[in-house]
Amino acid sequence: MxxxxxxxxxxxxxxxxxxxxxxxxxxxxxxxxxxxxxxxxxxxxxxxxxxxxxxxxxxxxxxxxxxxxxxxxxxxxxxxxxxxxxxxxxxxxxxxxxxxxxxxxxxxxxxxxxxxxxxxxxxxxxxxxxxxxxxxxTTQVKQAQRLMAEHRALLEQIARQAPLTEVLDGMARCIENLTPQEMLVSVLLADPDGRHLRHGAAPSLPDFYNQAIDGIATGEGVGSCGTAAYRREPVIVTDIATDPFWDDFRELADRADLAACWSTPILARDGSLLGTFAMYHRTPRVPHDTDLALARVFADTAALAIERHYIEQEKAAAEARAKAAHDELAKAVRAEQQLRAEAEQRAAAAAELADRMRAAAAAQATTPHPERCQLGGRAGCTEPAEIKIADSWGDAAWGCTTHVEEALINVRSVFIANEEPDGLAAYLNR
Known part of the structure; x- marks a missing residue:
């Protein structure tokens, strides 16, 4: 019995x-x-x-x-x-x-x-x-005991930062188990602009139904959930077959064997829209006060879970941005250090070259040489010739300090023609 x-x-x-x-x-x-x-x-x-x-x-x-x-x-x-x-x-x-x-x-x-x-x-x-x-x-006592046990378990999930999908799915199954008649629970999440609703959890609704309503707009007359989200207040549809809010979704609901839908908006502490919490039934149903109270309790619980999720998401994003900025700064510092080292090397090389050129110019000052620089190319150069350079193939020319430095840097195998003899010549002349 x-x-x-x-x-x-x-x-x-x-x-x-x-x-x-x-x-x-x-x-x-x-x-x-x-x-x-x-x-x-x-x-x-x-x-x-x-x-x-x-x-x-x-x-x-x-x-x-x-x-x-x-x-x-x-x-x-x-x-x-x-x-x-x-x-x-x-x-x-x-x-x-x-x-x-x-x-x-x-x-x-x-x-x-x-x-x-x-x-x-x-x-x-x-x-x-x-x-x-x-x-x-003893209905209220019995339901309160069951509700408190399930609610406490959900709060513990939220406290240990369980994934949002896990919390919402568990909440939906919890409510479905708390009710004696078959009830199917759905949670939709609002886009940041509050204009559309996305699938959050609906473990007992068919996949084709969840896919069809994923992304529905919020607005007056857009089913129970779209209207509840738009109005920011509960919308109770006791008979989908006759309610005008379901004109555009009636065939879909019929395929899913859904006859009633009570939707409650999920609101943040500042009043902004987080989503909707819906209870579906297989037969036309009028909610009792206990049903509405249950919806309010779990809509608040869902709000807590969703807000916590977004806070953690923002925290993780901020940490990622901070790490990326730190990595970029470290990269920039390393690049700056490398550039500075290269600049110092170039400066030392330039100073060394300048010393060699000054020494060569002094040594060659008494050597017969052309009056003007021979390294000016087609444009010519009117600067006095001061230093003789040569290459490995025996070609030699005199030039001004500017063109000599340019040739030494940019032309392979070019050297100052009268560098201090420290090779074979020095050995032969010992």
Missing amino acids: TGISGQRSSAADPAVPGQAAAEDLRALFGQSIAVFASLSGPAHVVEAANPAFFAAIGEERARTGVPLAELMPELTGQGFIALLDEVYRSGEPYIGRDAQVMLGSDPHLREAFFDFTYEPRRDADGNVTGIRVIGVE
């Missing part, structure tokens, strides 16, 4: 005789947050119930004088009517703890949890005439 766990009481409670006792019970439970219903006969006809009972099952079903199975047909398939039959037959009370109950039907189906007691009612002779149902709804 789905969702039922409990135990039988070992002893039957004493009978509550008379109409006065029934009135006392109605008075006791009339304003209570505990649910109470008085059922009569083997058909479990609802004789009386307090407001909390009708609030739990739905105010639209607030009526008496009908069998419970007719008032709440969903209970039959979950085993609760069979339990009532057993308590009525045996006269033994039944206590249920944290019993899961699916209340209502699509599109208003919701999950609830109760601690409850089925207590037999007896007449003066001790015969069972009906059953009292007394219970306390």
Whole structure:
């Protein structure tokens, strides 16, 4: 029997005789947050119930004088009517703890949890005439416990800087597991300009659907997510088949077997758009307050994860830029040092050449030589000839200091013709 766990009481409670006792019970439970219903006969006809009972099952079903199975047909398939039959037959009370109950039907189906007691009612002779149902709804406590455990795990992922895709995918699966009916979760991430939405996570949606909506624009009437991103407020579409926001995406949604989509914008602390958080359903669905609260909690969690991701991205980019700048600076310093060393080498070589040229000019001053420089080329040179140079093939010429220096630097095998004899000539003239 789905969702039922409990135990039988070992002893039957004493009978509550008379109409006065029934009135006392109605008075006791009339304003209570505990649910109470008085059922009569083997058909479990609802004789009386307090407001909390009708609030739990739905105010639209607030009526008496009908069998419970007719008032709440969903209970039959979950085993609760069979339990009532057993308590009525045996006269033994039944206590249920944290019993899961699916209340209502699509599109208003919701999950609830109760601690409850089925207590037999007896007449003066001790015969069972009906059953009292007394219970306390524990749905919020149960959901809060599950939510806190899952939420804590997500926060730990964010704290240890897990990859954003891992966090968002885990969050989507967590929410899908928290809900009793099939739900498919999607997270879309906004482009920096906030004009388009990109795929973030959607582990249960088909690939063709994720690919089709990747990059959709934000704007009024662009599905649930595009509109929520544009408005910066939740957009609830309970029936995709008839909602005008889905005119351009209805065929796509039909292929993916999607019938409802509730989208919540994910906003940064400064109000800027980070993305959207969407809950899809296979059948038309109206959200309950708990659904909307769940969406808000996880939209905030997604915002924390996305902002943390962007901060880390910017930090890594800044560190990369700083390293690149440092490397470029080091490269520039090395280049500057190399240029300086080369300049110093060139300066030393130039000084040495200048010394040699001055020595040669002094030595050749008394040697017969042409009056003008012979190294001026076609343009000629009017400077006085001061130094004789020659090459390895025996050609020689006189030139001014400027042209001699230019020739020594740029022409291979050119040397000053009367350098100090320190080779074979020096040996021959020893």
